[in-house]
Amino acid sequence: MGKFFKSTLISSIGLAILGVLLFFQSEITIVSISYVIGAILVAIGVLAILKFVNNMKKEVRDDMNLIYGIVTIILGIIVICNPKAIGSIIPLVIGIVIVLSSATKLQYGLELKKNKNDLWKSTVIISIITMIVGVVLIFNPFKGAEFIAKIMGVLIFLYAILDIVTTALIHKTIKTLHQAIADSVSEAEVVEEKEEK
Numbered sequence: 512m513g514k515f516f517k518s519t520l521i522s523s524i525g526l527a528i529l530g531v532l533l534f535f536q537s538e539i540t541i542v543s544i545s546y547v548i549g550a551i552l553v554a555i556g557v558l559a560i561l562k563f564v565n566n567m568k569k570e571v572r573d574d575m576n577l578i579y580g581i582v583t584i585i586l587g588i589i590v591i592c593n594p595k596a597i598g599s600i601i602p603l604v605i606g607i608v609i610v611l612s613s614a615t616k617l618q619y620g621l622e623l624k625k626n627k628n629d630l631w632k633s634t635v636i637i638s639i640i641t642m643i644v645g646v647v648l649i650f651n652p653f654k655g656a657e658f659i660a661k662i663m664g665v666l667i668f669l670y671a672i673l674d675i676v677t678t679a680l681i682h683k684t685i686k687t688l689h690q691a692i693a694d695s696v697s698e699a700e701v702v703e704e705k706e707e708k
Contacts, residue, residue, distance in 0.1 A: 519612075519674065519678045520675060520678060523671045523672075523674045523675045523678065524671070524675075526605075526667050526668075526670065526671040526674075527667075527668050527671035527672065527675075529664075529667055530663075530664045530665065530666070530667035530668030530669075530670075530671060531664065531668060532664070533660050533661065533663055533664030533667065534660075534661050534664030534665060534668070535664075537660035537661055537664070538595075538660070540660070541594070541595065541597075541601065541660055542594040542595065544597070544601060545590055545591070545593075545594035545595070545596075545597040546590075546591060546594060548587075548590055548597060549587045549588070549589075549590035549591035549594075549597075550587065550591070551587070552583050552584070552586050552587030552590060553583070553584050553587035553588065553591070554587075555580075555583050555587075556579075556580045556581065556582070556583030556584030556585075556586075556587060557580065557584065558580075559576045559577075559579045559580030559583060560576070560577060560580035560581070560584075562576050562580075563576035563577040563580060599651075601663070602648045602649070602651045602659065602663050603648070603649055603651070605645075605648055605663070605667060606645045606646065606647070606648030606649035606650075606651075607645070607649060608645075609641060609642070609644060609645030609648065609667075609670050610642055610645035610646060610649065612641070612645075612674065613638050613639075613641040613642035613644075613645055613670075613674075614638075614642065616634065616637070616638040616641070616674070616677045616678070616681070617634075617635060617638035617639065617642065619634060619681050620634035620635035620638055621635065623681075623684060628684055630680050630681075630683075630684050633680060634677055634680055634681060637673045637676060637677045637680075638677060640673060641669075641670045641673045641674060641677070644666045644667075644669060644670045644673075645670070647666060648663060648666055648667075
């Protein structure tokens with residue numbers, strides 16, 4: 512749970528920063544993201560081709576690595592050459608990530624309800640709100656590239672803050688449950704020792 516909490520916290524802080532950048536520096540941020548995505552695609556393509564070349568001497572070789580590498584490099588170059596075009600895809604990708612993350616938090620909230628924990632209501636409510644944010648980003652009903660970027664920045668920042676709150680609530684609850692289980696186990700051991708005496 513500790514690793515999950517840390518990774519979620521780091522990703523939420525990263526998204527909060529991204530939200531702020533999208534709001535105040537919309538065009539530069541989208542172009543920068545597009546360049547990064549393009550560079551990653553090119554790098555993945557190059558690695559796939561290198562893997563193909565290394566396997567050429569072996570009896571068993573995967574020709575798909577060559578095709579995959581070439582296609583990925585071409586996609587990367589297209590993204591780098593058209594950085595603003597990728598901006599329309601970014602809300603969709605981020606929206607999907609947010610919906611999936613919110614669904615996980617919602618599941619935790621329902622588990623808390625089963626355990627009759629009072630924090631389940633706030634966890635479920637925040638998860639539903641963040642899920643709505645993700646759905647809005649996926650369907651993207653806004654007009655105008657710069658306006659979309661600013662709205663996207665606000666929504667991502669809102670999601671990040673709510674996600675940090677939800678994760679903190681879940682982390683605190685699970686920590687309390689673990690402590691309660693540990694206490695009950697230690698009490699049971701003491702009772703057993705007394706009975707043995």
